[in-house]
Amino acid sequence: MSLIAIENLSAGYGEIGVLFDVSMRVEAGEVVSIIGANGAGKSSLLKAMSGLIRPTAGTITFNGENITQLPADEIVERGLVHVPEGRRLFSLMTVYENLEMGAFSKHAQKDFKKNLEDVHKLFPRLAERGKQLAGTLSGGEQQMVAIGRGIMSSPKVMMFDEPSLGLAPVLKKDIFAAVKRIAVEYGTTIVLVEQDVMNSLAISDRAYVMEQGQIVIEGTAQELLKDPHIKEAYLGV
Numbered sequence: 244m245s246l247i248a249i250e251n252l253s254a255g256y257g258e259i260g261v262l263f264d265v266s267m268r269v270e271a272g273e274v275v276s277i278i279g280a281n282g283a284g285k286s287s288l289l290k291a292m293s294g295l296i297r298p299t300a301g302t303i304t305f306n307g308e309n310i311t312q313l314p315a316d317e318i319v320e321r322g323l324v325h326v327p328e329g330r331r332l333f334s335l336m337t338v339y340e341n342l343e344m345g346a347f348s349k350h351a352q353k354d355f356k357k358n359l360e361d362v363h364k365l366f367p368r369l370a371e372r373g374k375q376l377a378g379t380l381s382g383g384e385q386q387m388v389a390i391g392r393g394i395m396s397s398p399k400v401m402m403f404d405e406p407s408l409g410l411a412p413v414l415k416k417d418i419f420a421a422v423k424r425i426a427v428e429y430g431t432t433i434v435l436v437e438q439d440v441m442n443s444l445a446i447s448d449r450a451y452v453m454e455q456g457q458i459v460i461e462g463t464a465q466e467l468l469k470d471p472h473i474k475e476a477y478l479g480v
Protein backbone atom coordinates (compact mmCIF):
# COMPACT_ATOMS: atom_id res chain seq x y z
CA MET A 244 0.00 0.00 0.00
CA SER A 245 1.32 3.44 -0.96
CA LEU A 246 1.62 6.04 1.81
CA ILE A 247 -0.19 8.57 -0.42
CA ALA A 248 -2.49 7.54 -3.26
CA ILE A 249 -4.21 10.19 -5.34
CA GLU A 250 -6.80 8.87 -7.78
CA ASN A 251 -8.43 10.87 -10.57
CA LEU A 252 -8.34 14.12 -8.62
CA SER A 253 -9.92 17.30 -9.96
CA ALA A 254 -9.99 20.62 -8.11
CA GLY A 255 -10.10 24.35 -8.71
CA TYR A 256 -11.09 27.76 -7.42
CA GLY A 257 -14.83 28.42 -7.61
CA GLU A 258 -15.95 27.72 -11.15
CA ILE A 259 -12.42 27.52 -12.54
CA GLY A 260 -10.87 24.06 -12.75
CA VAL A 261 -7.08 23.86 -12.32
CA LEU A 262 -6.43 20.14 -11.66
CA PHE A 263 -7.81 17.53 -14.03
CA ASP A 264 -7.86 13.80 -13.38
CA VAL A 265 -4.56 13.75 -11.47
CA SER A 266 -3.36 10.37 -10.22
CA MET A 267 -0.13 9.88 -8.30
CA ARG A 268 1.44 7.70 -5.65
CA VAL A 269 4.08 8.29 -3.02
CA GLU A 270 5.68 5.40 -1.13
CA ALA A 271 6.88 5.71 2.46
CA GLY A 272 10.43 7.09 2.58
CA GLU A 273 10.48 8.39 -0.99
CA VAL A 274 11.48 11.84 -2.20
CA VAL A 275 9.08 12.70 -5.03
CA SER A 276 9.29 15.91 -7.07
CA ILE A 277 6.47 17.63 -8.91
CA ILE A 278 7.85 19.81 -11.65
CA GLY A 279 6.26 22.03 -14.25
CA ALA A 280 5.99 25.59 -15.52
CA ASN A 281 4.35 28.54 -13.75
CA GLY A 282 0.62 27.99 -13.41
CA ALA A 283 0.76 24.25 -14.18
CA GLY A 284 -1.12 23.50 -10.96
CA LYS A 285 1.69 22.26 -8.69
CA SER A 286 0.82 24.51 -5.73
CA SER A 287 -2.86 23.72 -6.19
CA LEU A 288 -2.10 20.00 -5.96
CA LEU A 289 -0.31 20.53 -2.63
CA LYS A 290 -3.22 22.68 -1.43
CA ALA A 291 -5.69 19.93 -2.31
CA MET A 292 -3.58 17.38 -0.41
CA SER A 293 -3.42 19.59 2.68
CA GLY A 294 -7.14 20.42 2.70
CA LEU A 295 -6.77 24.07 1.66
CA ILE A 296 -8.83 23.63 -1.50
CA ARG A 297 -11.66 21.11 -1.92
CA PRO A 298 -11.46 18.49 -4.65
CA THR A 299 -14.49 18.32 -6.95
CA ALA A 300 -13.74 14.71 -7.96
CA GLY A 301 -11.37 11.90 -7.06
CA THR A 302 -9.82 10.72 -3.81
CA ILE A 303 -6.73 11.29 -1.70
CA THR A 304 -5.75 8.38 0.55
CA PHE A 305 -3.09 8.83 3.22
CA ASN A 306 -1.84 5.88 5.26
CA GLY A 307 -4.86 3.83 4.16
CA GLU A 308 -7.40 6.48 5.18
CA ASN A 309 -9.52 8.58 2.82
CA ILE A 310 -8.61 12.20 3.72
CA THR A 311 -10.22 13.86 0.68
CA GLN A 312 -12.74 15.89 2.67
CA LEU A 313 -10.90 16.23 6.00
CA PRO A 314 -10.29 19.73 7.43
CA ALA A 315 -6.72 21.03 7.11
CA ASP A 316 -5.93 20.78 10.85
CA GLU A 317 -6.89 17.09 10.92
CA ILE A 318 -4.67 16.40 7.94
CA VAL A 319 -1.74 17.98 9.81
CA GLU A 320 -2.67 15.93 12.89
CA ARG A 321 -2.23 12.77 10.78
CA GLY A 322 1.28 13.90 9.77
CA LEU A 323 0.86 15.40 6.29
CA VAL A 324 2.50 18.81 6.62
CA HIS A 325 2.71 21.62 4.04
CA VAL A 326 5.63 24.10 3.95
CA PRO A 327 3.99 26.80 1.81
CA GLU A 328 5.48 28.92 -0.92
CA GLY A 329 6.65 32.35 0.23
CA ARG A 330 7.47 31.06 3.74
CA ARG A 331 4.47 32.78 5.37
CA LEU A 332 6.23 33.52 8.65
CA PHE A 333 4.87 35.74 11.41
CA SER A 334 7.32 38.56 10.82
CA LEU A 335 6.74 40.34 14.15
CA MET A 336 7.28 37.17 16.13
CA THR A 337 10.68 35.70 17.00
CA VAL A 338 12.28 32.70 15.33
CA TYR A 339 11.47 30.59 18.40
CA GLU A 340 7.83 31.74 18.47
CA ASN A 341 7.46 30.91 14.77
CA LEU A 342 8.82 27.42 15.44
CA GLU A 343 6.36 27.02 18.35
CA MET A 344 3.51 27.82 15.96
CA GLY A 345 4.28 24.60 14.07
CA ALA A 346 3.71 22.48 17.16
CA PHE A 347 -0.04 22.80 17.61
CA SER A 348 -1.05 19.19 16.96
CA LYS A 349 -1.29 16.77 19.89
CA HIS A 350 1.64 14.54 19.01
CA ALA A 351 3.70 17.57 18.03
CA GLN A 352 3.30 18.90 21.56
CA LYS A 353 4.45 15.59 22.96
CA ASP A 354 7.54 15.60 20.68
CA PHE A 355 8.28 19.31 21.13
CA LYS A 356 11.74 18.98 22.70
CA LYS A 357 13.04 16.36 20.28
CA ASN A 358 11.68 18.23 17.24
CA LEU A 359 13.31 21.47 18.40
CA GLU A 360 16.63 19.63 18.81
CA ASP A 361 16.24 18.24 15.28
CA VAL A 362 15.59 21.74 13.89
CA HIS A 363 18.63 23.15 15.69
CA LYS A 364 20.80 20.26 14.48
CA LEU A 365 19.68 20.83 10.89
CA PHE A 366 19.96 24.62 11.09
CA PRO A 367 22.33 25.67 13.91
CA ARG A 368 21.80 29.28 12.80
CA LEU A 369 18.23 29.12 14.14
CA ALA A 370 19.47 28.20 17.60
CA GLU A 371 21.73 31.28 17.57
CA ARG A 372 18.91 33.51 16.36
CA GLY A 373 15.98 32.24 18.44
CA LYS A 374 15.14 35.69 19.77
CA GLN A 375 15.44 37.59 16.47
CA LEU A 376 12.23 38.80 14.82
CA ALA A 377 11.51 36.59 11.79
CA GLY A 378 10.87 39.63 9.57
CA THR A 379 14.48 40.77 10.01
CA LEU A 380 16.04 37.48 8.82
CA SER A 381 17.61 37.00 5.39
CA GLY A 382 15.62 35.11 2.75
CA GLY A 383 17.60 31.92 3.28
CA GLU A 384 17.18 32.11 7.06
CA GLN A 385 13.44 32.68 6.67
CA GLN A 386 13.23 29.54 4.55
CA MET A 387 15.06 27.65 7.33
CA VAL A 388 12.39 28.83 9.80
CA ALA A 389 9.59 27.77 7.44
CA ILE A 390 11.15 24.30 7.13
CA GLY A 391 11.82 24.19 10.88
CA ARG A 392 8.20 25.07 11.62
CA GLY A 393 7.19 22.09 9.44
CA ILE A 394 9.49 19.77 11.40
CA MET A 395 7.93 21.03 14.64
CA SER A 396 4.61 19.51 13.47
CA SER A 397 6.04 15.95 13.67
CA PRO A 398 5.49 15.21 9.98
CA LYS A 399 5.33 11.78 8.37
CA VAL A 400 5.28 13.58 5.03
CA MET A 401 6.61 17.07 4.31
CA MET A 402 5.31 18.84 1.22
CA PHE A 403 7.56 21.70 0.14
CA ASP A 404 6.34 24.41 -2.24
CA GLU A 405 9.30 26.03 -4.01
CA PRO A 406 11.66 26.12 -1.03
CA SER A 407 14.55 27.47 -3.11
CA LEU A 408 12.57 30.29 -4.76
CA GLY A 409 14.40 33.62 -4.81
CA LEU A 410 17.55 32.37 -3.08
CA ALA A 411 21.12 32.82 -4.29
CA PRO A 412 22.67 29.64 -5.79
CA VAL A 413 24.78 28.79 -2.73
CA LEU A 414 21.76 29.11 -0.42
CA LYS A 415 19.68 27.02 -2.82
CA LYS A 416 22.22 24.24 -2.44
CA ASP A 417 21.88 24.44 1.37
CA ILE A 418 18.10 24.19 1.17
CA PHE A 419 18.15 21.17 -1.17
CA ALA A 420 20.76 19.54 1.07
CA ALA A 421 18.53 20.16 4.12
CA VAL A 422 15.51 18.61 2.36
CA LYS A 423 17.58 15.53 1.53
CA ARG A 424 18.84 15.27 5.12
CA ILE A 425 15.27 15.38 6.43
CA ALA A 426 14.50 12.37 4.22
CA VAL A 427 17.66 10.42 5.01
CA GLU A 428 18.14 11.19 8.70
CA TYR A 429 14.52 11.26 9.89
CA GLY A 430 12.95 8.92 7.32
CA THR A 431 10.43 11.63 6.47
CA THR A 432 8.67 11.17 3.13
CA ILE A 433 9.06 14.22 0.90
CA VAL A 434 6.90 15.76 -1.82
CA LEU A 435 8.83 18.59 -3.44
CA VAL A 436 7.37 21.20 -5.79
CA GLU A 437 10.18 23.06 -7.53
CA GLN A 438 11.04 25.06 -10.61
CA ASP A 439 14.73 24.26 -10.13
CA VAL A 440 14.35 20.96 -11.94
CA MET A 441 18.02 19.98 -11.98
CA ASN A 442 18.56 20.37 -8.24
CA SER A 443 15.25 18.76 -7.33
CA LEU A 444 15.75 15.70 -9.55
CA ALA A 445 19.24 15.36 -8.07
CA ILE A 446 17.74 14.64 -4.61
CA SER A 447 14.60 12.79 -5.77
CA ASP A 448 13.76 9.13 -6.25
CA ARG A 449 10.90 9.82 -8.68
CA ALA A 450 9.12 12.77 -10.24
CA TYR A 451 5.88 13.80 -11.92
CA VAL A 452 5.69 16.50 -14.57
CA MET A 453 2.55 18.67 -14.64
CA GLU A 454 1.33 20.69 -17.59
CA GLN A 455 -1.97 22.57 -17.57
CA GLY A 456 -3.33 20.80 -14.52
CA GLN A 457 -2.51 17.28 -15.64
CA ILE A 458 0.30 14.80 -15.06
CA VAL A 459 2.01 14.37 -18.42
CA ILE A 460 5.15 12.41 -17.55
CA GLU A 461 6.23 10.32 -14.59
CA GLY A 462 9.36 8.33 -13.95
CA THR A 463 12.43 7.86 -11.85
CA ALA A 464 14.65 10.91 -11.45
CA GLN A 465 17.30 9.14 -13.54
CA GLU A 466 14.83 8.51 -16.38
CA LEU A 467 13.59 12.09 -16.37
CA LEU A 468 17.11 13.52 -16.43
CA LYS A 469 17.59 11.67 -19.75
CA ASP A 470 14.14 12.44 -21.21
CA PRO A 471 14.46 14.65 -24.34
CA HIS A 472 11.29 16.67 -23.55
CA ILE A 473 12.45 17.32 -19.98
CA LYS A 474 15.91 18.29 -21.17
CA GLU A 475 14.56 20.78 -23.65
CA ALA A 476 11.63 22.21 -21.68
CA TYR A 477 12.98 22.18 -18.11
CA LEU A 478 16.73 21.73 -18.10
CA GLY A 479 17.58 24.11 -20.93
CA VAL A 480 19.97 21.62 -22.59
Ligand code: ATP
Binds near residue numbers: 280287
Ligand atom coordinates in the same frame (compact mmCIF):
# COMPACT_ATOMS: atom_id res chain seq x y z
P1 ATP B 1 3.60 28.57 -9.75
O1 ATP B 1 4.87 27.86 -9.87
O2 ATP B 1 3.55 29.82 -10.57
O3 ATP B 1 3.10 28.73 -8.35
P2 ATP B 1 1.85 26.32 -10.02
O4 ATP B 1 2.20 25.22 -10.96
O5 ATP B 1 2.09 26.10 -8.60
O6 ATP B 1 2.55 27.63 -10.51
P3 ATP B 1 -0.81 27.01 -9.27
O7 ATP B 1 -0.34 28.08 -8.36
O8 ATP B 1 -1.34 25.77 -8.70
O9 ATP B 1 0.33 26.64 -10.31
O10 ATP B 1 -1.87 27.65 -10.26
C1 ATP B 1 -2.64 26.87 -11.19
C2 ATP B 1 -3.73 27.74 -11.79
O11 ATP B 1 -4.65 28.09 -10.74
C3 ATP B 1 -3.23 29.05 -12.36
O12 ATP B 1 -3.93 29.29 -13.57
C4 ATP B 1 -3.59 30.08 -11.32
O13 ATP B 1 -3.87 31.33 -11.90
C5 ATP B 1 -4.83 29.48 -10.70
N1 ATP B 1 -5.00 29.88 -9.29
C6 ATP B 1 -4.08 29.71 -8.30
N2 ATP B 1 -4.54 30.19 -7.13
C7 ATP B 1 -5.77 30.71 -7.37
C8 ATP B 1 -6.77 31.36 -6.58
N3 ATP B 1 -6.57 31.55 -5.27
N4 ATP B 1 -7.90 31.75 -7.20
C9 ATP B 1 -8.10 31.53 -8.53
N5 ATP B 1 -7.21 30.92 -9.33
C10 ATP B 1 -6.06 30.51 -8.77
